[in-house]
Amino acid sequence: MRGREPGAFSEENDIMTAPVLHRRAPAMAPRALVSAISLCFIAAAPAFAQTPNNTLDQIVVTGSRFNSDPALQPIGATVITADEIRRAGISDVNQAIRKIGGVYGRQSLTGSPDFTLDLRGFGATASQNTVVVLDGVRLSENELTDPVLASIPIDSVERIEITRGGSSVLYGDGATGGVINIVTKRPGKQAGRGTVFAEVGQLGQREVRGSVAQTWNNVTLDAAIGKQETDNYRDNNEYKQTSFGGGAQWQGKDVRAGVRIDSTRQDSRFPGSITLAQFEANPRQAKTLKDFGSVDSDRYTAFAEGRLGAVDLAAELSHREKTAKSTYSGDPSQRKAKQNQFSPRLRHLGQFDGMLNEIVAGADFIKWDIAVDASYSQAKAKQKSQAFYVRDELKFASPQNFRIAAGVRHETFDKDFNDPIGYPTTAYNIKQSFNAWDVQGSFDVVPQVNLYAKAGQSYRVATADENGSTPVANKPLQGQTSHDLELGATYDNSIVKVDARVFRHKLTNEIYYDPTAGASGWGANTNLDPTKHQGFELDARANIAADWRVSGHYQHVKATFTEGVNSGKELTLIPKNTLSARLSWVPKDGQSADFGAQWVDSQRYGSDFANTCSAKIPSFTTFDARYARKFGAWEVAVNALNLTDKQYFTNAFSCKGGIYPSNGRQMKLSARYDF
Structure with a gap:
C-alpha cells in the first residue's frame, strides 16, 4: 500500500489492479427545468396525435433472454437503437448508455471511456449492483x-x-x-457492409476504427478493429486502446450458431487524487507522475440457438481472460483473472384459450479464478456458481392487454481464497445459497395508457476483493438481499411516449466500503445496517415535428440508512437528482444535429457516512453537441463535449479530498465512410 493516501483506498485500482486483500475506490437543471420539460411533452401531445405517419421506432427486445414476441416486451424497459447511436455520433457503448439511455455515469479513474454506470443510486458499488450482458454472456466482473x-x-x-x-x-x-443488455447485429440479407471512421480533437484525441461484414448464403463473417489515443484532461493521464472483434456465424431456417473473439489492450497513466484546494487552484494537475498500468482483455464465445418442435433452445459458452498490471511508487503488481460461463436455456411460446404464454427455464454455470503477484499479496481466489431459474408469463386476449409474469431462481456459490503473505494471512472456504423471485403485471386502463407493477427479491454476493478486507479477518461478508417494489405508468401514442415510475429497494446486509470499520486505519468492506433506496423516474421521448425529436430522463433517488447508528443518514456518492435531455434534428437533405444537456445534483463525499462533512460534491450542468453532413457515402461531423468547459468532479473519496476531476471542454472533428 505504499504511496497511497489513507481514506482514498488506492482509487486507480478501480479498473486496473486492486489487490484482493484491499478495498479499492469504489469503484440538470433544477426543479424549474424538470417542470418545463414535462410541460413541453404534455403540451405537445395533442399536436403529435395529428401526425399519425410520424411514428417512433418499433423494436423487438429480449426481456426473457430470448427474442421476444412484440407483445411480451419487458415491462418498463428503455431501448436504445442503432439509429439513435449513429445519429448522436456515439463512439462507444458506455457513452450510448449515458447520453441516450440517461444512466448516470461516474468518470473512470484511469482515463478510460468505461465510466461507472449507476442504476437506482448505488454510489461506490454501482457496478456490483448492475449486471451487463452481451448477447447472453455476462460481462460483469467478480471483482x-x-x-x-x-x-x-x-x-x-x-x-x-x-x-x-x-x-x-x-x-x-x-x-x-x-x-443492461447489449445485443449485436445479426446477419442481414445484403451481401456485405463496411465502415471506416477517423476522429481527431483537443486533449490529444486520435481515433481510427473500421468494420466489415460479409454474407454468403447462410454464412456471415464480420470483423472490427479500432485504435484510440488521448492525453485526457489532466496531466499524466494519457490513455491508449487497441481493440479487435471478429465472428463467424451460420444461420438456417430454424438454427443459428457461431463463434466470436473480442480483444482489447489498454494502457493508462494515473494522475492520482487531489484535494479541494488543489482542484480549485488547478484541476488539471497530477499528484502522481510515475504511476501507470495496463489491462489486456480477451473474450471467446460460442453460441447456438434453434427450434425443436414447439420449443426454442439457446446456449452460450464463453471464456474470458484479463491481465491487469500496475506500478505505484515504483512497486509493480499483476492480476490474472479467468472466467468460464455456460448458459443453456429453453422456451415454449404458445397460445391457448385466448392467451399467449411464454415459459422460460434455464441454468447458468460460472467458474472464476484470479491470481495476484505483488509485493504485498500472493492471493489466489476461486469461485464457482450454479443457478437454475424458471419464469412464466401470460398475456390475456382482452381489450385491457392484461399481462402477468412470475419467476424464481436458486443459485449457490462456492468460494475459496488464500494469501500466504497478506496482512494478516487470510484464508477461507465457504458455500452460500440465494433465492430470487419476482412477480410483474400490467394492463391498459385506456388504449394508450398502461399501468404496471413489479415486486420481488434480488441479491448480491461479495466479490473476492471485498472479502479480502473485512472487519474480521478470514470472515467473508454475508450476502446482500433486497426486497424490490416498482409501480409505473406509460403513455404511448406512437408519437409521444412517457414512462413514469416510483421504486423502492429495502436492503439487508448491503455490501459497501465503510471508512470507519476495521482496525487497520484504512477502513473495511462490511455489511451495512439496513438501508433503503427509493425514488421516482421519468422517461419521455417524442417527435415534435417531421425532422425533430426530443427525449429526456429524470431520476430522483434517496438512499438512507434505516437502522443503526447512522439511521436516517444519507449514503455517499449518490446524487439525489439527475436530469438529462436531448434534442435531435434529422432533415432529409443529409444534415443532422444533436444537442444534449445533463444536470447532476450535489452528493455526499465518499467517506461521509455520518453526514458530518461541512461540504458536498457540488452540482453541475454540462452540454454536448454534434453537427454532421453527408456527402454520398461520406459523413463529416464536428462534436463538442462539455461545451461550457465546466470544472467539476464526480469522484471524491474523502471530505474535501480524494478528488478526481472530470474532463473539460473537448472539440472533435470526424469523418466516416460507409461501403
Whole structure:
C-alpha cells in the first residue's frame, strides 16, 4: 500500500489492479427545468396525435433472454437503437448508455471511456449492483471493476436494452439496480457492409476504427478493429486502446450458431487524487507522475440457438481472460483473472384459450479464478456458481392487454481464497445459497395508457476483493438481499411516449466500503445496517415535428440508512437528482444535429457516512453537441463535449479530498465512410 493516501483506498485500482486483500475506490437543471420539460411533452401531445405517419421506432427486445414476441416486451424497459447511436455520433457503448439511455455515469479513474454506470443510486458499488450482458454472456466482473465495454465495437451494436430494478431471477447476482443488455447485429440479407471512421480533437484525441461484414448464403463473417489515443484532461493521464472483434456465424431456417473473439489492450497513466484546494487552484494537475498500468482483455464465445418442435433452445459458452498490471511508487503488481460461463436455456411460446404464454427455464454455470503477484499479496481466489431459474408469463386476449409474469431462481456459490503473505494471512472456504423471485403485471386502463407493477427479491454476493478486507479477518461478508417494489405508468401514442415510475429497494446486509470499520486505519468492506433506496423516474421521448425529436430522463433517488447508528443518514456518492435531455434534428437533405444537456445534483463525499462533512460534491450542468453532413457515402461531423468547459468532479473519496476531476471542454472533428 505504499504511496497511497489513507481514506482514498488506492482509487486507480478501480479498473486496473486492486489487490484482493484491499478495498479499492469504489469503484440538470433544477426543479424549474424538470417542470418545463414535462410541460413541453404534455403540451405537445395533442399536436403529435395529428401526425399519425410520424411514428417512433418499433423494436423487438429480449426481456426473457430470448427474442421476444412484440407483445411480451419487458415491462418498463428503455431501448436504445442503432439509429439513435449513429445519429448522436456515439463512439462507444458506455457513452450510448449515458447520453441516450440517461444512466448516470461516474468518470473512470484511469482515463478510460468505461465510466461507472449507476442504476437506482448505488454510489461506490454501482457496478456490483448492475449486471451487463452481451448477447447472453455476462460481462460483469467478480471483482471491484467496471465491465470492459470498450471491447465492444460500437458499429456492431443493434440495440441496448436497459431494465431498471431487481432482475435477479433471469440474471442472478448483482442485478438489484438493474440489467443492461447489449445485443449485436445479426446477419442481414445484403451481401456485405463496411465502415471506416477517423476522429481527431483537443486533449490529444486520435481515433481510427473500421468494420466489415460479409454474407454468403447462410454464412456471415464480420470483423472490427479500432485504435484510440488521448492525453485526457489532466496531466499524466494519457490513455491508449487497441481493440479487435471478429465472428463467424451460420444461420438456417430454424438454427443459428457461431463463434466470436473480442480483444482489447489498454494502457493508462494515473494522475492520482487531489484535494479541494488543489482542484480549485488547478484541476488539471497530477499528484502522481510515475504511476501507470495496463489491462489486456480477451473474450471467446460460442453460441447456438434453434427450434425443436414447439420449443426454442439457446446456449452460450464463453471464456474470458484479463491481465491487469500496475506500478505505484515504483512497486509493480499483476492480476490474472479467468472466467468460464455456460448458459443453456429453453422456451415454449404458445397460445391457448385466448392467451399467449411464454415459459422460460434455464441454468447458468460460472467458474472464476484470479491470481495476484505483488509485493504485498500472493492471493489466489476461486469461485464457482450454479443457478437454475424458471419464469412464466401470460398475456390475456382482452381489450385491457392484461399481462402477468412470475419467476424464481436458486443459485449457490462456492468460494475459496488464500494469501500466504497478506496482512494478516487470510484464508477461507465457504458455500452460500440465494433465492430470487419476482412477480410483474400490467394492463391498459385506456388504449394508450398502461399501468404496471413489479415486486420481488434480488441479491448480491461479495466479490473476492471485498472479502479480502473485512472487519474480521478470514470472515467473508454475508450476502446482500433486497426486497424490490416498482409501480409505473406509460403513455404511448406512437408519437409521444412517457414512462413514469416510483421504486423502492429495502436492503439487508448491503455490501459497501465503510471508512470507519476495521482496525487497520484504512477502513473495511462490511455489511451495512439496513438501508433503503427509493425514488421516482421519468422517461419521455417524442417527435415534435417531421425532422425533430426530443427525449429526456429524470431520476430522483434517496438512499438512507434505516437502522443503526447512522439511521436516517444519507449514503455517499449518490446524487439525489439527475436530469438529462436531448434534442435531435434529422432533415432529409443529409444534415443532422444533436444537442444534449445533463444536470447532476450535489452528493455526499465518499467517506461521509455520518453526514458530518461541512461540504458536498457540488452540482453541475454540462452540454454536448454534434453537427454532421453527408456527402454520398461520406459523413463529416464536428462534436463538442462539455461545451461550457465546466470544472467539476464526480469522484471524491474523502471530505474535501480524494478528488478526481472530470474532463473539460473537448472539440472533435470526424469523418466516416460507409461501403
